[in-house]
Amino acid sequence: MASFRLHVNGKTTTVSVEPGTPLLYVLRNDLELNGPKFGCGLAQCGACTVLMDGKPVRSCVTPVSAAANTRVTTIESLGTLERLHPLQRAFIEEQACQCGYCGNGMVMSAKALLDRNPGPSELEIKQALNGHLCRCASHNRIVRAVQRAAKEMRS
Amino acid sequence: MSVVPDVSRRDFVKTGGALVIGFALAPRVALAQGRPAPLPASLNTNRMLDAWLRIDPNGTVTIFTGKIELGQGIGTALSQIAADELDVDLQRIQVVSGDTARTPNEGQTAGSLSVEQSGTALRFACAEARDVLVSAAAAKLGVAAPGLTVSDGAVTAPGGATATYWELAGSAGLNREATAQAKPKPAAEHHWVGRSVPRRDIPKKFTGGAAYVQDIRLPGMVFGRVVRPPSPGARLRSVDEAAARRLPGVVAVVRDGSFLAVAAVREEQAIGAREALKRSARWTETVSLPPADEALYRHLMSLPVPGQTVSEKTSVTAAAPAKTLEALYTRPYQCHASMGPSCAVARWQEGKLVVWTHSQGVFPLRAELAKVFDMSPQDIRCIHAEGAGCYGHNGADDVVLDAALVARATGARPVKLQWMRDDEFAWEPYGSAMVMKLSGGIDAQGNVVTWSHELWSQSHNTRPGASAGVNLLAARHLATPRPLVPPADVPQPSGGSDRNAIPLYDFPNVKVVKHYIADAPIRTSALRTLGGYANVFALESFVDELAAAAGADPVEFRLRHLNDARARAVIEAAAQRAGWRPSAKGDGERGRGFAFARYKNLACYCAMAADVEVERKTGLVRVARVVAAVDAGQIVNPDGMVNQIEGGIIQSTSWTLKESVRFDRTQVTTRSWADYPILRFTEVPEVDVVLLDRPDERFLGVGEGAQGPAAAAIANALANATGKRLRALPFTPERVRRNLLQVDP
Numbered sequence: 074m075a076s077f078r079l080h081v082n083g084k085t086t087t088v089s090v091e092p093g094t095p096l097l098y099v100l101r102n103d104l105e106l107n108g109p110k111f112g113c114g115l116a117q118c119g120a121c122t123v124l125m126d127g128k129p130v131r132s133c134v135t136p137v138s139a140a141a142n143t144r145v146t147t148i149e150s151l152g153t154l155e156r157l158h159p160l161q162r163a164f165i166e167e168q169a170c171q172c173g174y175c176g177n178g179m180v181m182s183a184k185a186l187l188d189r190n191p192g193p194s195e196l197e198i199k200q201a202l203n204g205h206l207c208r209c210a211s212h213n214r215i216v217r218a219v220q221r222a223a224k225e226m227r228s
Numbered sequence: 229m230s231v232v233p234d235v236s237r238r239d240f241v242k243t244g245g246a247l248v249i250g251f252a253l254a255p256r257v258a259l260a261q262g263r264p265a266p267l268p269a270s271l272n273t274n275r276m277l278d279a280w281l282r283i284d285p286n287g288t289v290t291i292f293t294g295k296i297e298l299g300q301g302i303g304t305a306l307s308q309i310a311a312d313e314l315d316v317d318l319q320r321i322q323v324v325s326g327d328t329a330r331t332p333n334e335g336q337t338a339g340s341l342s343v344e345q346s347g348t349a350l351r352f353a354c355a356e357a358r359d360v361l362v363s364a365a366a367a368k369l370g371v372a373a374p375g376l377t378v379s380d381g382a383v384t385a386p387g388g389a390t391a392t393y394w395e396l397a398g399s400a401g402l403n404r405e406a407t408a409q410a411k412p413k414p415a416a417e418h419h420w421v422g423r424s425v426p427r428r429d430i431p432k433k434f435t436g437g438a439a440y441v442q443d444i445r446l447p448g449m450v451f452g453r454v455v456r457p458p459s460p461g462a463r464l465r466s467v468d469e470a471a472a473r474r475l476p477g478v479v480a481v482v483r484d485g486s487f488l489a490v491a492a493v494r495e496e497q498a499i500g501a502r503e504a505l506k507r508s509a510r511w512t513e514t515v516s517l518p519p520a521d522e523a524l525y526r527h528l529m530s531l532p533v534p535g536q537t538v539s540e541k542t543s544v545t546a547a548a549p550a551k552t553l554e555a556l557y558t559r560p561y562q563c564h565a566s567m568g569p570s571c572a573v574a575r576w577q578e579g580k581l582v583v584w585t586h587s588q589g590v591f592p593l594r595a596e597l598a599k600v601f602d603m604s605p606q607d608i609r610c611i612h613a614e615g616a617g618c619y620g621h622n623g624a625d626d627v628v629l630d631a632a633l634v635a636r637a638t639g640a641r642p643v644k645l646q647w648m649r650d651d652e653f654a655w656e657p658y659g660s661a662m663v664m665k666l667s668g669g670i671d672a673q674g675n676v677v678t679w680s681h682e683l684w685s686q687s688h689n690t691r692p693g694a695s696a697g698v699n700l701l702a703a704r705h706l707a708t709p710r711p712l713v714p715p716a717d718v719p720q721p722s723g724g725s726d727r728n729a730i731p732l733y734d735f736p737n738v739k740v741v742k743h744y745i746a747d748a749p750i751r752t753s754a755l756r757t758l759g760g761y762a763n764v765f766a767l768e769s770f771v772d773e774l775a776a777a778a779g780a781d782p783v784e785f786r787l788r789h790l791n792d793a794r795a796r797a798v799i800e801a802a803a804q805r806a807g808w809r810p811s812a813k814g815d816g817e818r819g820r821g822f823a824f825a826r827y828k829n830l831a832c833y834c835a836m837a838a839d840v841e842v843e844r845k846t847g848l849v850r851v852a853r854v855v856a857a858v859d860a861g862q863i864v865n866p867d868g869m870v871n872q873i874e875g876g877i878i879q880s881t882s883w884t885l886k887e888s889v890r891f892d893r894t895q896v897t898t899r900s901w902a903d904y905p906i907l908r909f910t911e912v913p914e915v916d917v918v919l920l921d922r923p924d925e926r927f928l929g930v931g932e933g934a935q936g937p938a939a940a941a942i943a944n945a946l947a948n949a950t951g952k953r954l955r956a957l958p959f960t961p962e963r964v965r966r967n968l969l970q971v972d973p
Binding site: 118176177211 | 646
């Protein structure tokens with residue numbers, strides 16, 4: 074066991090865990106954040122995606138030691154039900170899911186995309202999300218949601 | 229017969245000042261003479277009005293449904309139906325679903341039946357409840373009921389005097405058996421039904437809300453993981469349990485026969501202990517699996533399983549065939565492959581078990597758990613919480629038994645147990661591999677005169693409750709195993725292995741025969757459409773093969789053999805929207821295909837045209853665009869319906885182009901997404917869906933309507949593009965390339 078200082082969603086916390094503990098379990102179980110999901114534990118599906126210093130990472134294979142002293146952002150910090158982030162609003166307005174289990178990863182990778190490219194083409198959106206799996210097959214709605222959010226964020 | 233009060237429900241429901249005083253889910257059959265009068269849909273088996281809804285003094289309406297949310301939007305659709313019949317704002321409706329202590333027993337949420345069964349029941353129950361409430365208002369206001377109007381729960385007399393549902397909650401009684409005498413509203417009076425109301429389950433899913441069973445956290449809860457055998461035939465010889473117990477955080481190691489599992493204070497500790505147990509476990513494995521690839525299909529056909537005639541129609545007037553064709557189609561084992569591995573939370577307290585589960589059938593699950601633990605079902609409560617989309621019977625039920633077995637060893641500490649990715653891939657019950665042998669003949673005019681469809685398939689329903697025995701995975705691994713009793717096939721008219729094998733076309737001579745393989749080493753169960761996907765793939769491919777033999781356009785050929793007006797309408801609508809050009813030839817790399825089915829021959833009608841592109845060098849197939857038309861009777865939520873069809877088309881595209889379970893003679897070797905690729909964003913077709921609303925027709929299930937036609941439309945498009953027909957799923961690049969190189973006989 075070792076102590077790690079984490080900066081998650083603007084708050085600083087210290088956790089005592091094994092250094093190799095995947096960040097995902099710290100976020101879900103110690104910080105009680107629901108957004109990042111366990112999908113595969115293999116960095117294959119993207120459901121666990123969070124931002125580390127603004128870059129999307131797979132929290133299921135990111136050791137907590139690597140996350141210490143970085144800025145970790147989860148979907149919880151984008152917006153709330155009352156004050157939605159444009160991406161959250163767009164995913165809701167486009168009804169861009171069925172089960173929604175993959176949705177966290179989609180939103181977080183889209184956030185990273187729009188932060189670096191505010192006006193992505195349809196192909197750029199698809200390429201940015203290509204490492205994310207969706208089994209209900211809401212892909213086209215997800216792409217439309219990202220386009221809608223991009224438009225809103227530009228105006 | 230006497231009435232047994234449902235004590236568990238009374239225990240769990242705090243009614244306060246609500247309209248409902250006591251619950252009685254069981255029908256009061258003692259009062260009826262003989263058999264009770266039949267009531268519509270699920271109301272027939274859950275006959276009390278208060279089993280379906282409750283009016284609360286705080287201005288809310290709670291509806292109870294046995295159907296659960298799978299991401300298909302059922303909670304929203306049902307609330308639309310209830311709000312319309314009751315004349316209340318949608319915001320007032322709360323939905324309680326899938327709780328053995330609180331909701332009606334509606335069996336499984338499966339078969340695209342939720343709106344048909346639960347929606348119809350709620351529609352009649354709410355219409356009748358409105359009558360009861362209006363009568364109570366009339367009594368209170370001292371006026372005749374017919375003169376009253378209702379707006380958002382406020383009942384108003386001609387003079388302006390008003391009584392609200394919320395005031396009447398205490399006096400009007402819904403604790404009565406439904407009669408279904410109150411007529412539901414005509415479509416023209418619907419305010420909510422027919423509108424694309426946003427789904428109620430979505431906002432929390434994009435804001436980090438507690439939306440899934442995975443998000444449940446109970447005081448003192450620990451984390452469980454299961455250590456599955458390496459193969460279906462494996463038995464556990466030895467394992468170093470003591471070493472695992474010494475690992476940090478480990479609370480319990482459970483071994484019972486070949487069932488092995490662990491609980492730890494922290495999730496990563498449970499995962500670590502699982503790895504340690506896997507390393508020390510010694511198993512005896514047996515070569516028990518069938519051969520893979522092409523040999524699998526020969527194996528299935530060689531099993532000593534006699535054919536059963538499913539349907540036979542003969543005509544003495546039809547002409548003899550001038551030309552006959554025969555073709556063999558195959559479909560491999562395919563995965564549900566949910567994004568979230570199956571998960572459950574279990575808690576034992578004073579000999580009673582409570583589980584939170586994403587099972588599609590909390591009541592059948594409860595009955596199965598009662599058998600394993602030799603308990604009364606009354607001492608078990610199963611509460612639905614959403615999971616990742618399941619698309620049928622995946623590990624959802626199995627993981628509940630795992631969690632309950634582990635929680636028995638953790639004292640009062642509840643256990644949240646989630647499968648790892650490899651548990652899900654290796655142990656979920658797959659959609660069955662199938663073989664379809666089609667033969668048919670056309671007369672001199674190119675009309676179909678004979679048609680035969682013979683199929684080989686394992687079970688498509690080994691859900692809890694499908695047969696005697698216990699249909700939960702761990703039960704077969706226990707020291708005293710409680711194995712599954714091989715279930716019978718799902719009978720026609722909906723069918724299981726033979727679902728959609730009977731053509732809807734008006735062919736004069738038809739024979740459908742199934743070889744139902746009831747028991748097999750590779751576990752199978754319900755995957756969206758059951759046998760429908762493979763049967764429609766084969767049937768609609770073969771229709772195109774006969775159309776080609778007749779020199780006919782595929783759309784015209786279908787219409788020529790169909791009298792069903794609604795079937796014709798979806799075919800015409802899809803062809804029109806797609807800009808279908810009769811008898812257009814593909815150019816070697818691009819082509820277009822058409823297909824149609826009425827799901828189960830009972831539910832929604834769906835037709836579609838698919839455009840594909842083939843890279844001849846590599847064999848890579850891309851589906852560029854799919855245009856579909858759907859008739860599902862009255863539409864409750866148009867966007868919800870489009871979402872189901874879109875998702876069905878794209879999911880089926882993935883099944884059709886990419887998916888098959890890998891295995892050797894001992895082990896399933898599909899363990900991760902690397903072994904089981906699915907469609908990605910850059911591969912997804914554009915989808916355009918036309919809805920044919922029929923507001924005066926009854927609801928027809930839509931959730932599984934698209935998968936079969938999508939597979940066949942892609943197959944037909946590929947044949948149209950290249951002139952070479954592929955009859956073996958999936959259409960992987962290697963298989964397509966090989967097929968292109970083959971010289972026609």
